[in-house]
Amino acid sequence: xxxxxxxxxxxxxxxxxxxxxxxxxxxxxxxxxxxxxxxxxxxxxxxxxxxxxxxxxxxxxxxxxxxxxxxxxxxxxxxxxxxxxxxxxxxxxxxxxxxxxxxxxxxxxxxxxxxxxxxxxxxxxxxxxx
Amino acid sequence: xxxxxxxxxxxxxxxxxxxxxxxxxxxxxxxxxxxxxxxxxxxxxxxxxxxxxxxxxxxxxxxxxxxxxxxxxxxxxxxxxxxxxxxxxxxxxxxxxxxxxxxxxxxxxxxxxxxxxxxxxxxxxxxxxxxxxxxxxxxxxxxxxxxxxxxxxxxxxxxxxxxxxxxxxxxxxxxxxxxxxxxxxxxxxxxxxxxxxxxxxxxxxxxxxxxxxxxxxxxxxxxxxxxxxxxxxxxxxxxxxxxxxxxxxxxxxxxxxxxxxxxxxxxxxxxxxxxxxxxxxxxxxxxxxxxxxxxxxxxxxxxxxxxxxxxxxxxxxxxxxxxxxxxxxxxxxxxxxxx
Numbered sequence: 001x002x003x004x005x006x007x008x009x010x011x012x013x014x015x016x017x018x019x020x021x022x023x024x025x026x027x028x029x030x031x032x033x034x035x036x037x038x039x040x041x042x043x044x045x046x047x048x049x050x051x052x053x054x055x056x057x058x059x060x061x062x063x064x065x066x067x068x069x070x071x072x073x074x075x076x077x078x079x080x081x082x083x084x085x086x087x088x089x090x091x092x093x094x095x096x097x098x099x100x101x102x103x104x105x106x107x108x109x110x111x112x113x114x115x116x117x118x119x120x121x122x123x124x125x126x127x128x129x130x
Numbered sequence: 131x132x133x134x135x136x137x138x139x140x141x142x143x144x145x146x147x148x149x150x151x152x153x154x155x156x157x158x159x160x161x162x163x164x165x166x167x168x169x170x171x172x173x174x175x176x177x178x179x180x181x182x183x184x185x186x187x188x189x190x191x192x193x194x195x196x197x198x199x200x201x202x203x204x205x206x207x208x209x210x211x212x213x214x215x216x217x218x219x220x221x222x223x224x225x226x227x228x229x230x231x232x233x234x235x236x237x238x239x240x241x242x243x244x245x246x247x248x249x250x251x252x253x254x255x256x257x258x259x260x261x262x263x264x265x266x267x268x269x270x271x272x273x274x275x276x277x278x279x280x281x282x283x284x285x286x287x288x289x290x291x292x293x294x295x296x297x298x299x300x301x302x303x304x305x306x307x308x309x310x311x312x313x314x315x316x317x318x319x320x321x322x323x324x325x326x327x328x329x330x331x332x333x334x335x336x337x338x339x340x341x342x343x344x345x346x347x348x349x350x351x352x353x354x355x356x357x358x359x360x361x362x363x364x365x366x367x368x369x370x371x372x373x374x375x376x377x378x379x380x381x382x383x384x385x386x387x388x389x390x391x392x393x394x395x396x397x398x399x400x401x402x403x404x405x406x407x408x409x410x411x412x413x414x415x416x417x418x419x420x421x422x423x424x425x426x427x428x429x430x431x432x433x434x435x436x437x438x439x440x441x442x443x444x445x446x447x448x449x450x451x452x453x454x455x456x457x458x459x460x461x462x463x464x465x466x467x468x469x
Contacts, residue, residue, distance in 0.1 A: 024156070028149070028152045028155075028156055028184060029181060029183040029184035030183045030184070030189050030190075031183070032222050034222060034223060034224045035221075035222070035224075037224070068224035068225075069224070071222050071223050071224070074189065074190065076187060076188075076189070077155055077156060077183075077184050077185075078155060078156045078157060078158045105221055105224075106221075107217075107219040107220065107221035107222045108217035108218055108219045108220070108221070108255055108256070109221075110220075110256070111220075111221065111227060115227070117221055121367070
């Protein structure tokens with residue numbers, strides 16, 4: 001999938017530095033965010049723990065591990081969500097190397113014989129300026 | 131290309147699926163209004179096919195302003211609403227597969243959207259007779275024909291054969307098949323191979339997948355070849371995807387689909403400089419359709435792996451239409467009795 005990652009920005013509040021990165025869904029059509037079973041970020045070589053990532057979409061902010069619980073929240077085609085990730089204090093820079101991994105369940109592909117669903121996995125790495 | 135290039139008036143009506151504009155839509159280069167305007171530029175009477183989940187902002191709801199945009203676009207750009215594409219989505223909830231009643235309810239919602247937008251046909255990517263039986267009364271009340279896409283499961287697949295038996299038994303004008311020509315391929319698309327090379331896959335692996343698929347080597351053997359050549363998991367996924375997306379069935383199978391054929395997806399992956407699509411034997415397909423008297427819609431469906439900087443979807447669909455018109459005329463010249 002092309003152009004998964006887009007613009008970024010940095011904010012600081014109460015001693016916490018947050019990097020926010022724009023991100024599209026790795027599918028050509030809208031899906032409920034409950035289909036996003038895997039979302040991981042590595043910033044400047046450090047893999048973030050899942051709880052350090054939140055997804056903001058249409059005014060809602062959902063911790064990455066909780067996305068699968070929200071089949072009422074849709075990620076529209078090409079919609080750029082903000083991935084907010086908490087960084088270590090003191091890591092303020094002009095740009096960051098961000099690696100995104102995303103695994104999405106396609107809800108109309110039949111489940112496999114064992115009942116599990118195949119994920120469409122994509123990954124990309126980009127330099128994100130803030 | 132301007133409005134002068136109209137859809138054919140004899141034989142099939144030409145159109146497009148909005149999947150053809152997937153990259154422009156995904157990158158927000160074209161919104162819904164612009165996509166409809168571009169479709170209209172293919173010529174008056176162009177058949178429109180769209181997927182709610184791809185094209186309609188606010189989906190799964192149909193927002194009033196979105197409904198107005200679609201209806202206004204159809205009128206303003208001379209489009210003919212042909213088919214609304216929906217999916218049998220049983221996996222929206224994590225860890226739970228929707229049961230029959232829940233799935234039927236979802237399809238009823240899609241039928242309602244199709245009806246409000248004026249589409250006479252609703253495509254499902256897959257369905258079994260029990261689901262169709264559950265939604266058929268609604269489809270018949272709304273006057274919408276529900277068509278099941280034959281792609282990964284061709285007409286010879288047991289599930290498709292069961293559907294044909296069901297259609298035969300029910301004899302409803304609101305049921306039928308949609309044949310996707312991606313089921314009748316003869317070669318791996320060049321743009322897929324180029325994308326593989328561009329993504330850094332070793333040339334030997336790209337060649338192995340191309341030669342393997344083209345020679346009908348079974349998937350497990352091709353995957354073994356990829357591993358033997360030092361391929362990574364991503365390389366094997368790429369090889370696997372080729373076998374999942376591209377299917378090889380004889381064009382002659384159209385004969386078995388024809389009694390129930392309501393609609394066609396003219397799948398293609400890139401019209402070359404000679405005006406041809408080498409991945410599918412289009413001359414044989416068009417000749418068969420003409421011979422069988424097909425008068426429905428052919429929706430061009432462009433799938434591209436071209437770089438994001440080379441957005442060429444409109445030009446490609448226009449070229450596909452030109453190719454189909456030329457072939458239709460040529461097929462008629464070979465069979466002068468058809469007029």
